[in-house]
Amino acid sequence: MHKKIISLTLLAFSTLSFAQDKVEDLVSHVEPDVIKWRHHFHEFPELSNREFNTAKYIADYLNSLGFDVQTGVAKTGVIAILDSGKPGPVVALRADMDGLPVKEQSNLPYRSEQMGEYNGNEVPVMHACGHDTHMAMLMGAAKVLSELKGELKGKVKFIFQPAEEGAPAGEAGGAELMVKEGVLKNPDVDAIFGLHISSNADVGTIRYNSGGTMAAVDPFKIVIHGKQAHGAYPWKSVDPVVTAAQMIMSLQTIVSREIKLIDDAAVVTVGSIHGGNRSNIIPDSVELVGTIRTLNSAAREHIYDAMARKVKGIADSMGAKATLTLPLDFSYPITYNDPDLTQSMLPTMQRTAGVENTILSKPVTGAEDFSFFQEKVPGLYVWVGGKPLDVPEEESPAHHTPEFYVDDEGLKLGVELLTNFTLDYMAMH
Template identity: 70%
Template sequence: MKAIFLFSLILFCASVHADEVARQADLIESKVIKWRHHLHQHPELSNREFETAKYVEKHLRNLGLDVQTGVAITGVVAVLDSGKPGPTVALRADMDALPVKELNDLPFKSTKTAEFEGNTVPVMHACGHDTHMAMLMGAAEILTGMKDKLKGKVKFIFQPAEEGAPRGERGGAEVMVEEGVLKKPDVDVIFGLHISANTDVGKVRYRHGGIMAAVDPFKIVIKGKQAHGAYPWKSVDPITTSAQVIMGLQTIVSRELRLLDDAAVITIGSIHGGNRSNIIPMEVTMVGTIRTLNEQARSHIYEALPRKVNSIAQSMRAEAELTLPLDYNYPITYNEPALMDKMLPSLIRTAGQENVINSKAVTGAEDFSFFQKEVPGIYLWVGGKPLDVSEADSPAHHTPEFYVEDSGMKLGVKLLANMTIDYMHAK
């Protein structure tokens, strides 16, 4: 009887808190939109988010929070202490934009340029990170105003370089973790979300387990023997060998993995060799990427890739050099199933049962996974697609036409706030 009473009390409190969060989200929606528009008009590339960081920092300091800057170069971290015992919940938003020229005709359109790999390029928030920051700024304002309802601490993490650090640099979530962002106070759980141009405004997509793929770039160098193109029998042909390697790698996915469980991808994205039509070159270099959604598939490909590459090269009398991973890699963005079960009622209370979608995984990657590698975490997709636009007609992420509605952000603000409060009270 006592357990039933306590459970009923928790549900009642969660409902009351959700109502208050909804009221506050309505009140500050215009501010969230204003922040988003400013950030969209002033995008900055990875590890160069200096003005973006100042803008976020000013807001957090105005809330009276304890703020740390310069984390992983430009990251901003703030802590809200309720003064009561309880867990530490981390909330994360990414800050960087992309070297993309915006083609949308918006009053807050980006016309900014910046230096990228030695060239001056246009810059745009073509993946929605402007909305992520605005949503987290909104959640910070609501949670600060509801401090008396909290138990424990909230850590707001504004992360640079999610899209990848510039060549020759390091950055992003991995560096933030190395610099102790999940410590002092020690984080118990972390929540993050991504706006989706392919999901209707008002809906949220979740998944137990892997929701976004691990990414493991690799390089293969095939070495043979150079010869005149008219006399191929005098060569050890690295081009023909490379062709067989490319086809052979596809059989790892199609014939060695149990694709009923999770998809996997092996892609060769670049191949270079030779300089004339009548010369068989000495070597060919290929660069590719692996995407996996569970550790078993990832481990299998790590074993199978050198097996395939070396055996095919040997059969052609060539030599192969494999570098795996190449220069970086991301873990699987993995929603711990027990935690996902615990937080699912929060999603339903916030968005409504009909708007909470059990989603398929995607083979894109997210460095939020570095946080989840250290502590349990949940990553969600929040709808930003206008209701009168079909999914087929909605511009993709990372394109010049990328667009998401301002109205989609209110759900994200509420989700971040409600998941934080519900987790604290459940603990």
Template identity: 75%
Template sequence: MKKTLLGLALGLAFGTASAQSVDELVDNVEPQVIEWRHHFHENPELSNREFETAKYITEYLKTLDVEITTEVAKTGVVAVLDSGKPGPTVALRADMDGLPVKERNDLPWKSTKTGEFDGNTVPVMHACGHDTHMAMLMGAAEVLTQMKDQLRGKVKFIFQPAEEGAPPGEKGGAEVMVKEGVLKSPDVDVIFGLHINANTDIGKVRYTPEGAMAAVDPFKIVIKGKQAHGAYPWKSVDPIVTAAQMVMSLQTIVSREIKVIDSAAVVSVGSIHGGNRSNIIPEDVELVGTIRTLSKEAREHIYEAMERKVKGIADSMGAKAELTLPLDYSYPITFNDPDLTARMLPTIQEAAGKENVLLSKPVTGAEDFSFFQEEVPGLYLWVGGKPLDVSVEESPAHHTPEFYVDDKGMKLGVSLLTKMTIDYMNKSN
């Protein structure tokens, strides 16, 4: 990648970085962060196919004083900044992949790209803000590299593929990065990550101690009965009636067995397939759904209850049922280490302004950043991307064709990543 005139100007500006404040350096890099974001947004790639994205990131990182490793978990890029002084290793993570969504926004840098998903050609869009995440992490790498003489220890910049889930039949994302040793050599002490949010005002940041986002466990239930003519149901073992009872009973796990005042949980059946004619009771029915939990105890209880209810209802109807749980992937709880959260809260408040730091309730969405947090203490934040003149009701949701976040929201993200890294290093003995 050729360095732009802006990039060259930034290099000159950062020549005396040690004498400048973080805020000044973040101000200087903001135009380049916006340029990076526009490039990524215009050129999205699907999960495990982020080849050109990885090349673009790598070419820029080559202009910095960092050690680069590519093809981690297929397309991931990892860079290490070594201050040359003893201290902790702080990891910073951004996700890289887009979604099979056709963009409807009228932007000079809108996406018109396509990709292949499950054998089909599909439109591709950064409909969840990963374009901003990469740009913000590149901005933080620029600032921290220029402040190398003020650091203690190492910084590991992790550009992660396939956060949205690997294609069918493949593995990917944070889980694979962890298995390939991304948190080793050097060993990571803590990891920070953030997500732009289309429903939070620019300039604000939200945090949640402990369980911030849910564990996700997809499941499949195959009910086998006995086929018969629809006019003679007594000759059947009806898997459709069995499935209906099962769907209703699964809802009582949360409503009657989970102490929801302590921790929210969800059991949702998302699809039912069985039968092909009005007058035939089929032989089998398939249910597919998802479980979301915010505590280890609730997760373990639902696993046990699913087995109990599926078997019990099938037995009572004379049917057989097979439960696959988890189905094809599983994410742990995105768990913000409470001690780390408390330790970094003053830094977050300094970066955003105390009045702009909001304590938020957990959400039942999921994030594979959780795989990093299972290995080392981690903190995951939400950074505002909603323009101030747009109401929450009018702001398009994530994963939709109209999804939009304002460039102005990224400056706070760069500041947070940079200041949390520096402050954690300085507060470590």
């Protein structure tokens, strides 16, 4: 029995080695197309749940590869299946599709001049977070894997996801809706892989983390109800402004005094305060809106409990009333890289980028709705460098800004990594 298992394992890795000899050449061959696709997506971005032309462009190409293609998933999403015809696992690869309401400030020949509608207003649209590169890299991986179909064992599910940046007001969307519509079923996905280009990491590098790698997101709203009075006679009021000030300061002590920050970071931010309209009127109410970011479930649960405790306690102490809505309108889970999957794929990352270019990095308090996929199946989400080597990190433009830029040189590594994740996972399972 043991000899049979060993021989099957050796056979799998022998097949893998045979396929791997082709990968670099195939990726190099498709690289000009990947760059062309990236430029097209960048020049013609579309906002969340409005990626109609983007989806058609992707679907037309996937159909040309002979895949089983489904459109209109979670409004504008595109799903494609590559079936090797042989038994094996189902590996999912995901890219996000939407742009942002940002006015591009660049001299690129493929810069965006597009406009779109956001919250009822006409706004400029830009791929200011690199989703154009994600789509192009996944299309490249689809091409390479189609060429390697004979070496595959199982199926590959390509997921092009809309609305990662959040659905428009009053709409559902993104990974959460995709999961609800069964994107991880028929066939059932065994593992999912995703990547994000980074404008701050050098081209040719991979950054990864095991466990909590990007934060859960929990927006909140607090409405404080007091008693209105003339500003000259504050003793006649129940002042919601002073109550709000005390509440804001107290909320900061949840992280600074109640969370064990040597283990995981956490954030409680109040980003909006609304109340009153004149200097000499104490208003009857104040509204606070903010966000919570956590990297493990214990910290998340603690902050939920502490928020309710502090809001009620401070309001009671001031004679006011307060209502806490948490989460407010949406909530993202923790982007959690399955430790076993991460460990098993570490050699893949090291072989693809080089050991010295595969960097264990700290978690970040930004968020990703890839986390909804990881709630259901083991997943791995990594960063691929897009910063030109001659640009100092402190001078690289940030994501979600008009100056955002990543180098086409970073795309090849992403295509190769998605391909190798698929090949290696299939060989191991």
